[in-house]
Amino acid sequence: MSKSWTQLRERIVLSAERALKRTGSVGPLELLQELGFLYSGHVEGWTKGIPALTPIEPHIQCGAEKLAEVYRVFSQWVEVKGLKTVEAEYSRRGVGGVVALQVTVDGNDERERFFRTHCAAAELTPKKTERLQQKLTKAPDLVVFITVADDAKCSECGGEIERGEFLFLEQQRPLCIVCADLDHLVFLPAGDTAMTRRAKKHSPLSAVVVKFNRSRKRYERQGLLVSSEALAQAEDECIADADQRAARRKVAANYRVVIDQRLVEQMTAAILEEFPHCPAAEARQIAAHAAERGSGRVGRSAAGRELDPKAITLAVIAHIRHVHTDYDSLLMRGVDRQDSREQIRGSLDNVLGRWRGE
Ligand SMILES: [Zn+2]
Numbered sequence: 591m592s593k594s595w596t597q598l599r600e601r602i603v604l605s606a607e608r609a610l611k612r613t614g615s616v617g618p619l620e621l622l623q624e625l626g627f628l629y630s631g632h633v634e635g636w637t638k639g640i641p642a643l644t645p646i647e648p649h650i651q652c653g654a655e656k657l658a659e660v661y662r663v664f665s666q667w668v669e670v671k672g673l674k675t676v677e678a679e680y681s682r683r684g685v686g687g688v689v690a691l692q693v694t695v696d697g698n699d700e701r702e703r704f705f706r707t708h709c710a711a712a713e714l715t716p717k718k719t720e721r722l723q724q725k726l727t728k729a730p731d732l733v734v735f736i737t738v739a740d741d742a743k744c745s746e747c748g749g750e751i752e753r754g755e756f757l758f759l760e761q762q763r764p765l766c767i768v769c770a771d772l773d774h775l776v777f778l779p780a781g782d783t784a785m786t787r788r789a790k791k792h793s794p795l796s797a798v799v800v801k802f803n804r805s806r807k808r809y810e811r812q813g814l815l816v817s818s819e820a821l822a823q824a825e826d827e828c829i830a831d832a833d834q835r836a837a838r839r840k841v842a843a844n845y846r847v848v849i850d851q852r853l854v855e856q857m858t859a860a861i862l863e864e865f866p867h868c869p870a871a872e873a874r875q876i877a878a879h880a881a882e883r884g885s886g887r888v889g890r891s892a893a894g895r896e897l898d899p900k901a902i903t904l905a906v907i908a909h910i911r912h913v914h915t916d917y918d919s920l921l922m923r924g925v926d927r928q929d930s931r932e933q934i935r936g937s938l939d940n941v942l943g944r945w946r947g948e
Pocket of ligand 1: 746
């Protein structure tokens, strides 16, 4: 047996042990990353639904013979150590629910299962095994990207998604934030852990915002999209347990979005004209929300600026869906976007009719 193969085997065993020690379990994909045969940035992109990285198997950078040896030595190591096996789930959260991530090109059941099988220490207690199982099968957070490319287009409305704007991937198709029904959420920049934790806890629907760093070749967390009510509640809590004025200053500087006041006044009036029975405070809230700078919402679009009745109605519908129906909790539970819309149609029409004075 040649020296390089002996070295490779030692490397495989050492890497498997290192990965096991670090995270409590190891599967083929984790081992390949540890060995440097699979770039972790690629795995991360794959778990976020990047089309070019799906499936992930072709991105393993290792010859067939060597790869077969990796799997052989790994299986042997698992057997010799008498490790427990736990089946992981590779999935991604879309607004349309949880989507399983395919590892292999052919999608063969047996090979997919091989990649999902994680190994954990034999002496793991039943309770710890259960916790590990939960960790390995937990669906990840919803992910929204900040666009870094210049030529992204929404696959539903066909609108341009400009560099720096939010983009969502649904079944590998890009959606603008409006079509993804996430435009009612507000952006909370990363950096304040207490705010982030509290806002996420209070928000019925939330998404992690990431941006690809080209020089580091990895996705970096930029913040969180949460409901404005959750953000307000988190702000209040943070202010309550911090020095009042310092916290308020910080909140004002970091989280308040610049709003064009005149546009808000005009939009409020336009909403009340179309929906005379809409409570004035809510009309203002809808207008302020739609007019936030850089949010890519209807209020900032050309139609919104011209106070087009259709754009006004869309903003009102979005508000009713998120505030007066179960829409958000349906999405968070993984109910398909179209099904969720069907389910809440009755209550939506009710409110619309009432506000129109029908
Ligand atoms: Zn769109």
